[in-house]
Amino acid sequence: MSEVTEATPDSQRPEPRGSNPYSMLLAILGGGVAVALVILAIGLATGDDGGDGGGTSEESSGDAASVVLSEFAIDGNLVVPPGADLAVQNSGTQIHNMVIEGDGRTEDLAAGDSETISTEGLATGDYVVYCDIPGHREAGMESTLTIDEGAEVSTEDPHAGANPDFAQLDSDMLDSFQPFVDQVTSGERNTEGAGAGEIEPVIDPDGYKRFDLVAEIGEWEVEPGRVVEAWTFNGTVPGPTIRVNVGDKVRIRLVNKMPLGTDIHLHGIRKENEFDGVAPLTQDLTMQGDTYDYEFTAIEPAVAMYHPHAHGYLAIPNGMWGAVLVSSDSLLPRGETVSGVEIPADLQPVREDVMVLNDAGTIGLSLNGKSFPATEPYEFNVGDWAAFHYYNEGLQIHPMHLHQFPQLVYAKDGIALDQPYWADTVNVAPGERYSVLFQTARPGVWVWHCHILNHAEREDGMFGMVTALVVN
Numbered sequence: 001m002s003e004v005t006e007a008t009p010d011s012q013r014p015e016p017r018g019s020n021p022y023s024m025l026l027a028i029l030g031g032g033v034a035v036a037l038v039i040l041a042i043g044l045a046t047g048d049d050g051g052d053g054g055g056t057s058e059e060s061s062g063d064a065a066s067v068v069l070s071e072f073a074i075d076g077n078l079v080v081p082p083g084a085d086l087a088v089q090n091s092g093t094q095i096h097n098m099v100i101e102g103d104g105r106t107e108d109l110a111a112g113d114s115e116t117i118s119t120e121g122l123a124t125g126d127y128v129v130y131c132d133i134p135g136h137r138e139a140g141m142e143s144t145l146t147i148d149e150g151a152e153v154s155t156e157d158p159h160a161g162a163n164p165d166f167a168q169l170d171s172d173m174l175d176s177f178q179p180f181v182d183q184v185t186s187g188e189r190n191t192e193g194a195g196a197g198e199i200e201p202v203i204d205p206d207g208y209k210r211f212d213l214v215a216e217i218g219e220w221e222v223e224p225g226r227v228v229e230a231w232t233f234n235g236t237v238p239g240p241t242i243r244v245n246v247g248d249k250v251r252i253r254l255v256n257k258m259p260l261g262t263d264i265h266l267h268g269i270r271k272e273n274e275f276d277g278v279a280p281l282t283q284d285l286t287m288q289g290d291t292y293d294y295e296f297t298a299i300e301p302a303v304a305m306y307h308p309h310a311h312g313y314l315a316i317p318n319g320m321w322g323a324v325l326v327s328s329d330s331l332l333p334r335g336e337t338v339s340g341v342e343i344p345a346d347l348q349p350v351r352e353d354v355m356v357l358n359d360a361g362t363i364g365l366s367l368n369g370k371s372f373p374a375t376e377p378y379e380f381n382v383g384d385w386a387a388f389h390y391y392n393e394g395l396q397i398h399p400m401h402l403h404q405f406p407q408l409v410y411a412k413d414g415i416a417l418d419q420p421y422w423a424d425t426v427n428v429a430p431g432e433r434y435s436v437l438f439q440t441a442r443p444g445v446w447v448w449h450c451h452i453l454n455h456a457e458r459e460d461g462m463f464g465m466v467t468a469l470v471v472n
């Protein structure tokens with residue numbers, strides 16, 4: 001366990017646009033006067049490089065050093081003389097930025113945009129630079145900027161025409177698999193901690209099944225040696241999986257040990273308004289040291305999730321989520337025939353489990369809180385059936401592709417489908433749950449991954465949303 005990444009809430013902060021005097025005037029005036037003012041306003045706006053987020057600087061980069069942002073790397077001319085300008089170009093497909101630790105930064109840059117920033121005032125020495133879009137620094141967008149008297153400015157785009165080091169690409173990619181292969185052969189996990197474990201209820205005197213969830217911030221090893229500051233329930237990512245039955249009276253007790261207020265929203269469970277977990281609308285924030293009981297009677301099968309609603313954009317990407325399964329076994333399409341394939345009437349999957357997808361915060365691109373090669377390899381025997389519930393607790397969509405074995409999608413958000421369907425790739429958007437069933441009909445190691453390619457691989461090999469079925 002080495003470096004700890006802090007869960008700093010300093011990115012993803014939409015900046016207020018502020019009041020624009022020109023648009024206010026336009027609202028008051030009309031017709032031709034407005035047109036004239038639009039022209040005036042455009043002229044003034046282009047002269048204003050104060051920036052209101054996401055803008056592209058069109059100013060000439062002259063002999064500014066070329067720095068390139070991509071998924072997920074910061075490359076280019078990062079050894080420069082004092083006072084040099086940096087022409088920072090986003091040549092990736094997602095929004096990126098570059099922060100010089102303790103100094104300046106670019107705005108958030110859309111794909112294709114660029115901005116020139118100055119190193120004026122920086123003394124000679126090394127500075128950490130990184131992208132502060134949640135998850136991007138952890139995924140590889142961190143480098144060192146060196147201010148050196150003897151350095152020269154290079155305006156050459158490091159990606160233009162230059163072939164990558166092919167041998168290095170090969171060896172990095174091959175190396176990236178080894179720790180995963182070691183997990184398979186040794187049967188031992190290569191990181192500390194595993195999420196989505198079982199939790200036994202306490203039976204309260206009034207007959208409720210009570211599950212205690214402790215909200216706390218702690219260390220979590222996402223991939224071998226990468227330990228982050230995670231926001232957790234009961235110290236794991238995901239938090240424990242709560243399994244109950246239709247008819248059960250359920251009490252979920254939030255115990256807050258975090259230094260800020262929180263709540264729990266039971267996404268996908270029917271309950272009274274006071275238990276919807278949306279502070280301050282349905283309850284007060286549960287502050288540090290306080291508890292709050294959420295109660296419901298399970299009236300129907302559910303594939304639900306629990307997560308905070310308060311500060312959700314920080315808390316959820318940083319790891320605060322878990323599953324609530326209510327009689328989910330009853331959703332299976334037993335005895336049905338789908339596209340000519342008969343599902344056994346007495347089907348009993350050898351495993352019914354959750355796969356929680358995330359892509360942001362301190363956890364970053366991950367399956368059940370782990371990034372490849374720390375993801376769990378799933379072992380089966382030929383002929384086994386298995387059911388998994390995909391949960392998307394991230395900020396992006398993830399098309400989940402299982403090699404070789406078609407996935408029978410039989411429930412959406414915990415609601416059984418009248419017409420289940422087979423698919424080899426299942427798209428899961430934020431907030432959604434898809435329940436899939438498959439039969440492991442052929443031996444081998446079969447990869448299971450998100451098909452957005454840079455969610456599964458980067459320059460130094462496979463990472464993120466990748467795991468495999470090991471069928472014996």
Ligand SMILES: [Cu+2]
Nearest residue numbers: 398450452455
């Ligand atoms: Cu993805």
